Amino acid sequence: MVNKENSKERPRMEKLLRSIRNNAFSLIMGTALIVMLVNSDAKSFVLRQMMLTGLFNANIDEKDASEKSVGTKIDFxxxxxxxxxxxxxxxxxxxxxxxxxxxxxxxxxxxxxxxxxxxxxxxxxxxxxxxxxxxxxxxxxxxxxxxxxxxxxxxxxxxxxxxxxxxxxxxxxxxxxxxxxxxxxxxxxxxxxxxxxxxxxxxxxxxx
Missing domain, CATH: 3.40.30.10 (Glutaredoxin)
Incomplete structure (x- = not known):
């Protein structure tokens, strides 16, 4: 009787473990996203790593046509x-x-x-x-x-x-x-x- 119960439980455990493995990346990313949203230090760290890609390098030569202030003088x-x-x-x-x-x-x-x-x-x-x-x-x-x-x-x-x-x-x-x-x-x-x-x-x- 015990052996039959064990044989029934084994497929369930294997299915559960497969599900955890398959969704591990999503779980990790979801947890990281939650941490980033609620923790300023974590969010700034992630943004800082993104800056290392070079995609966010500032460039004075780039002119944004929608930025009307470029070329004007300001005083304050x-x-x-x-x-x-x-x-x-x-x-x-x-x-x-x-x-x-x-x-x-x-x-x-x-x-x-x-x-x-x-x-x-x-x-x-x-x-x-x-x-x-x-x-x-x-x-x-x-x-x-x-x-x-x-x-x-x-x-x-x-x-x-x-x-x-x-x-x-x-x-x-x-x-x-x-x-x-x-x-x-x-x-x-x-x-x-x-x-x-x-x-x-x-x-x-x-x-x-």
């Missing part, structure tokens, strides 16, 4: 960590890299190492200015995140309104201004700003 006020307020007009004759970001934003976290690399490459060049504008509710939160990750790029906040033509509220948003204050690059979403091509293009803007 910004404030440094000491409370000093400036206007972007004071940055004429410099190439200006502007990035709107927040520490809670996974795509912002994903691209930030590349921004830090870009900053370290040009930080000693007087013809380049990095205007990294934090959108956290508290600047101390952003500073704590940068300290934790050992990033050295300085932080700013917007002071008053920012033209909607360049920042609609989507994070991250990145703009590059030439020395005349004209927009030469405007991108919404994460990207890699440490690629050789982008570094070369920034160098070319400096020479203009």
């Amino acid at each position: 006020n910004f404030e440094d960590e000491n409370g000093t307020v400036q206007n972007t007009t004071s940055l004429r004759n410099k190439v200006v890299f502007i990035n709107f970001w927040a520490s809670w934003c996974p795509p912002c976290r994903a691209e930030f190492p590349s921004i830090e690399t870009l900053y370290l490459t040009f930080k000693d060049n007087p013809e380049v200015f990095f205007l990294v504008i934090n959108m956290d509710s508290k600047l101390s939160t952003a500073k704590a995140y940068l300290n934790k990750e050992q990033y050295s790029i300085p932080l700013y906040t917007s002071h008053g309104g920012v033209p909607k033509e360049i920042f609609s509220g989507a994070l991250p948003t990145t703009i590059v201004l030439d020395k005349d204050g004209k927009i030469r690059f405007h991108h919404t979403g994460f990207a890699n700003y440490s690629g050789d091509g982008f570094l070369r293009q920034i160098g070319e803007l400096i020479k203009e």
Whole structure:
């Protein structure tokens, strides 16, 4: 009697094991997706791995016909960590890299190492200015995140309104201004700003 029961159970167990094996990939991917959706660090890690493919390398030469702001001038006020307020007009004759970001934003976290690399490459060049504008509710939160990750790029906040033509509220948003204050690059979403091509293009803007 026992042998008959065992013989009936064996096919059921084998079928169950086959089902688990066949669906293992789906289970793993489903679990990874859930983790990515609920965990900012996990999501930023996955996005950072995607950036390594090269598909998200920033390119100033690419012109998006739908991006009407390219070629126009912008002016707005910004404030440094000491409370000093400036206007972007004071940055004429410099190439200006502007990035709107927040520490809670996974795509912002994903691209930030590349921004830090870009900053370290040009930080000693007087013809380049990095205007990294934090959108956290508290600047101390952003500073704590940068300290934790050992990033050295300085932080700013917007002071008053920012033209909607360049920042609609989507994070991250990145703009590059030439020395005349004209927009030469405007991108919404994460990207890699440490690629050789982008570094070369920034160098070319400096020479203009």
